[in-house]
Amino acid sequence: MTFKDFDFKEKLQKSIEDAGFKEPSPIQVDAIPVILSGKDMVGQAHTGTGKTAAFGLPLINMMKGNNGVEAVVIVPTRELAMQVSDELFRFGKSLSINTATVYGGQSYSRQLKHISTAGIIVATPGRFLDLLRDHKIDINPSFVVLDEADEMLDMGFLDDIKEIFTFMPSSRQTLLFSATMPNAIKSLAKSILVEPEFITITQSEITNSRITQTYYVVDDYERDDALIRLYDFKNPEKSIIFCRTKKEVDRLSTFLVSQGFSAKGLHGDMEQKQREEAMNAFKKGKLEVLIATDVAARGLDVNDVSHVFNYHLPFDSESYVHRIGRTGRAGKDGTAISIVTPHEFKMLQKIQKDTGGKLEAKVIPNIESVKEKKLTV
Incomplete structure (x- = not known):
């Protein structure tokens, strides 16, 4: 199945293609037709399953575009608000639909x-x-979406949400997404939704089983050394390193070039021409390493990426799934490596819980084993 099968408006379809989206994920396959039919819906799906596009695309397709605020999406945290807003803006831009965060x-x-x-x-x-x-x-x-409802419940927002709905029109389509379904969420769903359809996506459908996921524990000041040693040991053919900030991308690309790598950065502050040059060089194999922020790499569609490195873990599980999904494509095996400090263990556990993925702990290879590997290659 492809996104064309949903018969979206032409401009929206073009935005989907520009974003590099090819095949819909399981939640998108199940949810989009239900939402387009106008029904209320409860989607039980973890972060990283492609939920934003699952509700965003059909809503944007149904919006008139000149009617003031037509859709409201309520999320638990400001980071998620910014991320969801960016993604919806990217899809709605061609239809002149703006987002406010x-x-x-x-x-x-x-x-x-x-x-x-x-x-x-x-x-x-x-x-x-x-x-x-x-x-x-x-x-x-006309449309109200509650995203990550169980997170909002954990953060004590249940009463706020109930009150918010007293201000919403009764003739609306309501969508609720939650990774788990505790009783409080079930009773909330009963009070705000009308005869909803229920959709559940299982853990095993979230991450690609062809991707080997490992992590290495270091102190913060050791990240650069660890990265170089892993590169020497793993010797990846084509790889992407993910950073949290544009500043980090710039610093790391300069550092890797100084270490003899053919590397370039990719982030939103670069001019379009520079971004395209970096992308084309990477696709054609003229670059070994691309260093990118999450936003810059969202539409990246390159089939022969052997390794993905997380220089820092992302702030949320959905970004982690997007990142590691750049490898292990088109039926090939891939490797995802995260460099983690003890402070990031909590985030690591959350990613494992949300994605159902198994991240194996490994030890950074010492200089002797790197030399040995180079001699045997």
Whole structure:
């Protein structure tokens, strides 16, 4: 199955192709037709299954585009709000649908200005409820999405969410996504959804079983040395290193070039021409290493990437799945390696729980074993 089978609007289909999306994931296959039919829906799916596109694409397809705020997406954290907002903006841009991100810690006036031109609001519960209570916004959305409902429950947002729905129109389509289904979520679903369809995606469908996932524990100051030693030992043909920030991408690409690697960075602050040059060189095999941020690599579709390195773990499991999904494509085996400090163990455990993936702990090869490997190759 391909995205063309959903018969989306032409401009939306083009945005999907530009983003490098080829085949829909299991949650997208199941959820998109239900959402397009106008029904309410409960989707039990973990982070990293492609949920944002599963609800975002059909909603954008159904939006009129000139009607003020037509859709509201409520998420637990500001990081997720920014990530979901970026992805929805990328899909909606060609249809002139803007997104506004609403979370605490940012000025009200700036957020209100964005809302005034937006078709979609992506919000955390607390700040969104403030705006509704104070009558700072007057919206009448046709679509309301609760994403990661169980996370919001764990963070104590249940009462806020119930109150938010008192401000929402009764004639709306409501979608709820949750990795787990505790009783509180079931009763919330009963109170805010009307005869919903239930869709469940199993753990085994999240990550590609052809990808070997390992992690190496180091202290923060040892990351660069660890990376070089792993490169010398693994000798990858074509690899991507993921960093959290643009600054890190720039620093690391300079460092790797100084170590004799043919490497280039890829991030959102680079000019389009520079990004295209780096991408084309990597695709044609003129570059061994591409160093990228999550956002820059979202639409990356290269089949022969042998290794993916996480210089830092990402902030969420969905980004982890996207990152490691750059390898092990087109039926080939792939290797995903994460460099982790003891401070990141909690995040590592969360990624394992969310994705159902098995990350094996390994020890950084010492200089003797690297030399030995080079002599036997």
